[in-house]
Amino acid sequence: MTVDQILVFVILAGMLAMFAWDRVRYDLVALGTLLIAVAVGIVDSKSAFRGFSDDIVIIVGSALVVSAAVARSGVAEAFMRRLAPHMKSTELQVGILATLVAVLSAFMKNIGALAIFMPIAVQVSRRNNQSPSRLLMPLSFAALLGGLMTLIGTSPNIIVSSVRQEILGAPFRMFDFAPVGLVLTLLGIVFLSVGWRLLPSTRSPQTSAETIFSVEDYQAEVRLPADSPFAGKTVRELEDLGEGEVTVAAIIREKYRRYEPSGHWTLFPDDILVLQCDALALARIIAGAKLDLMHDKELVQDEGGGGDLAVVEAVVGPDSPIVGRSAEELRLRDRYRVNLLALSRSGAQITARLRRVRFQPGDLVVFRVHADEISDRLSALGCLPLAERNLQQLGRAPNRALAPAMLAVAMALAASGTVSVAVAFFGAAVAMLVLKTLTLREAYETVEWPILILLGALIPVSEALRTTGASELVAAWFAAATHLLPPIGSLGLIMLAAMAMTPFLNNAATVLIFAPIAASVATRLQLNPDPFLMAVAIGAACDFLTPIGHQCNTLVMGPGGYRFGDYWRLGLPLSFLVLFVGTPLIVVFWPLR
Numbered sequence: 001m002t003v004d005q006i007l008v009f010v011i012l013a014g015m016l017a018m019f020a021w022d023r024v025r026y027d028l029v030a031l032g033t034l035l036i037a038v039a040v041g042i043v044d045s046k047s048a049f050r051g052f053s054d055d056i057v058i059i060v061g062s063a064l065v066v067s068a069a070v071a072r073s074g075v076a077e078a079f080m081r082r083l084a085p086h087m088k089s090t091e092l093q094v095g096i097l098a099t100l101v102a103v104l105s106a107f108m109k110n111i112g113a114l115a116i117f118m119p120i121a122v123q124v125s126r127r128n129n130q131s132p133s134r135l136l137m138p139l140s141f142a143a144l145l146g147g148l149m150t151l152i153g154t155s156p157n158i159i160v161s162s163v164r165q166e167i168l169g170a171p172f173r174m175f176d177f178a179p180v181g182l183v184l185t186l187l188g189i190v191f192l193s194v195g196w197r198l199l200p201s202t203r204s205p206q207t208s209a210e211t212i213f214s215v216e217d218y219q220a221e222v223r224l225p226a227d228s229p230f231a232g233k234t235v236r237e238l239e240d241l242g243e244g245e246v247t248v249a250a251i252i253r254e255k256y257r258r259y260e261p262s263g264h265w266t267l268f269p270d271d272i273l274v275l276q277c278d279a280l281a282l283a284r285i286i287a288g289a290k291l292d293l294m295h296d297k298e299l300v301q302d303e304g305g306g307g308d309l310a311v312v313e314a315v316v317g318p319d320s321p322i323v324g325r326s327a328e329e330l331r332l333r334d335r336y337r338v339n340l341l342a343l344s345r346s347g348a349q350i351t352a353r354l355r356r357v358r359f360q361p362g363d364l365v366v367f368r369v370h371a372d373e374i375s376d377r378l379s380a381l382g383c384l385p386l387a388e389r390n391l392q393q394l395g396r397a398p399n400r401a402l403a404p405a406m407l408a409v410a411m412a413l414a415a416s417g418t419v420s421v422a423v424a425f426f427g428a429a430v431a432m433l434v435l436k437t438l439t440l441r442e443a444y445e446t447v448e449w450p451i452l453i454l455l456g457a458l459i460p461v462s463e464a465l466r467t468t469g470a471s472e473l474v475a476a477w478f479a480a481a482t483h484l485l486p487p488i489g490s491l492g493l494i495m496l497a498a499m500a501m502t503p504f505l506n507n508a509a510t511v512l513i514f515a516p517i518a519a520s521v522a523t524r525l526q527l528n529p530d531p532f533l534m535a536v537a538i539g540a541a542c543d544f545l546t547p548i549g550h551q552c553n554t555l556v557m558g559p560g561g562y563r564f565g566d567y568w569r570l571g572l573p574l575s576f577l578v579l580f581v582g583t584p585l586i587v588v589f590w591p592l593r
Helices: 003-021 026-040 055-072 075-086 090-105 110-127 133-149 155-168 178-198 209-213 235-241 279-289 332-336 371-381 402-416 421-434 440-446 449-467 470-481 487-501 507-524 529-541 551-560 566-589
Strands: 218-223 246-253 257-259 272-277 309-316 338-344 364-370 383-385
Touching: 003 026, 003 449, 003 470, 026 449, 055 110, 055 155, 055 402, 055 421, 055 440, 055 449, 090 110, 090 133, 090 178, 110 133, 110 551, 133 178, 133 529, 133 551, 133 566, 155 449, 155 507, 155 529, 178 529, 178 566, 218 279, 218 364, 235 246, 235 279, 246 279, 272 279, 309 371, 332 338, 332 371, 364 371, 371 383, 402 421, 421 440, 449 470, 449 507, 470 487, 470 507, 487 507, 487 529, 487 566, 507 529, 529 566
Parallel strands: none
Antiparallel strands: 218 272, 218 338, 246 257, 246 272, 309 364, 309 383, 338 364
16 A cells, blocks of 8 residues: 555545534535645645536536526426325325426436425425325435436436546436436335335424414515406405415405405406415415516615615514604605515504505514615614525516526537537526526525535545545455455445445535445456446435435425434335345446446
């Protein structure tokens, strides 16, 4: 063993220990690892930062922006409205929701796909008087499985593709992962549709699901334009679009006459509707019914600020200068550069027009304001911001076809080989920003910068495994330990090793460490490296045993009321399914010789 190899193993061991300790952020650990590797000479200083310009970083960052735009298009929610009435049994609920999450996860960030369907799953559970714990963990696992189907579905696939290009001269293509990933996803969904019984069915959420996905009902005023699909329809039909979360409290006609309508009342163009609902439900119904928010005129930009417009929820403080005065008296738009979109007052029915309501301490308000000025404007108004929620599209009807269409074009260009995957998705991300399906501010907030930093820092360290011969040395030890096993046994052990490590490491870090070793094992055994790289990608992406290994599992822990030990109850048999079915499947589609 050479000095450089010893240094590589010591540095990697220290990095793994820091990851497992989990007291220091993983991106900072990765940066420190790179710095030490450069200092001891196993990474050349001239190529130390090459990882930050690697296609992996571009693809992951662009895919995050594209997936955020697709998520905000509302196409998934619109599709679900047609299916929701048919999901009566838990098996159907899990099967349909898991299928939709998996399909979406193949084309966008899996945690984004899960986040879209979590509120829907909670609503379905509430309507059927059952605990959301039956649905949320299966949805998380389905999101992880769906990512196996395409190159962009999950970070491990992108990284493995890059490793293949360096070893064999060509990367994996967009749908090279589909044959194995599709079969595993289908079998996984079938298992989850019956396996949900292994989960606790009476566990209460650690935080109320209604609290997570809903705040007190706001009152907002909207105008029904002539081109709305609900012009000429009834109040009940509009409320049905809100799925029980929206109430038409009043209709204002003839400029000032206020009526309290029954469900059979017909809606006419230019009616002003007073809606009572949560802010997220308000955003959905405005987009679905093509309604216009009253009082939401364009804010003037001057030298004091500008930029993108943002929507913020806030609470009126006890010493606020707006207490006792109305938006009309305060001239909010002219003096404070703020639009009042909605207001909520606990325990009180608001009967006055929104612009004439006198603010009281504790009122919840929804403002539109220039993003650069949120802190200054809220401070001037004496309001405190609430926890941020995705309300930026409130009053801005999304173009549901545009983002999915651009995603389809990007995938077609990448799959056909017309342009590289990096160029295709970078182009799609730029196009979405130019066409304003996503603002620049939203795009920057969407990108997971710590993941990009980790990738850029660890790529040179991963390459040092090969350049120092450390991966060959580990491969020799591995080959010696498995010399009595058939080749498919070695392949299965590689997948098992990656699957065992990913709960304790970031899955990207797992692939960066294991992919060079897996390729070296294949070379030493005189086998095709492709199935071994596939095994690493699948093993690293399938973390079903803990709530900490992947963000999807962490995201459902609180709303589902899960404990740490609940994950292996459903995740362990699913892991065995992936291992014992996935290994021979890889051999079928990617022969060992």
